Amino acid sequence: MEEAAVYTVRGRVAPRLTVEQKIRQAKRLLNVCPELVDAYQVALRRWSGDPALRLLGLPIVTEGHRSAEEQDKLYARGRSAPGPIVTYKRGGESKHNSLPSRALDVAFLLADGSVVWSGVLLSKFARLMKAADVRVRWGGDWPGFKDRPHFEV
Numbered sequence: 001m002e003e004a005a006v007y008t009v010r011g012r013v014a015p016r017l018t019v020e021q022k023i024r025q026a027k028r029l030l031n032v033c034p035e036l037v038d039a040y041q042v043a044l045r046r047w048s049g050d051p052a053l054r055l056l057g058l059p060i061v062t063e064g065h066r067s068a069e070e071q072d073k074l075y076a077r078g079r080s081a082p083g084p085i086v087t088y089k090r091g092g093e094s095k096h097n098s099l100p101s102r103a104l105d106v107a108f109l110l111a112d113g114s115v116v117w118s119g120v121l122l123s124k125f126a127r128l129m130k131a132a133d134v135r136v137r138w139g140g141d142w143p144g145f146k147d148r149p150h151f152e153v
């Protein structure tokens with residue numbers, strides 16, 4: 001077990017970012033618009049300040065800005081490329097494609113170092129994001145295709 005990756009809450013192990021992961025998180029947020037970064041940081045502080053939530057997993061940003069080329073590659077998935085459909089937006093159509101990005105995607109780091117996209121955790125985190133800023137829209141609230149890791153303003 002990596003000592004830097006964990007800390008304990010009342011004797012139980014909770015996930016924690018390594019220094020490298022912290023730097024990567026900060027870099028991803030550099031290309032995200034300030035209002036969304038603020039909402040994320042408020043929500044993250046509330047999540048981390050709640051010992052029960054903290055034990056479930058630690059929210060991490062998996063993506064902020066995404067180039068139009070990267071978006072087209074994602075769009076191809078489940079269509080001309082293998083895998084499930086992950087987006088209905090072509091390059092330039094997603095809020096991830098603006099610079100700074102008006103969208104970010106969230107996942108959860110677990111104490112064992114794995115990363116999960118749990119719908120239950122994402123909906124809990126979505127409540128904190130929407131409470132932090134009413135302008136935040138959650139992909140899990142969209143009609144039809146649910147994009148639960150996705151938040152945008």
Ligand SMILES: [Zn+2]
Pocket residue numbers: 096103104105147149150151
């Ligand atoms: Zn997204």
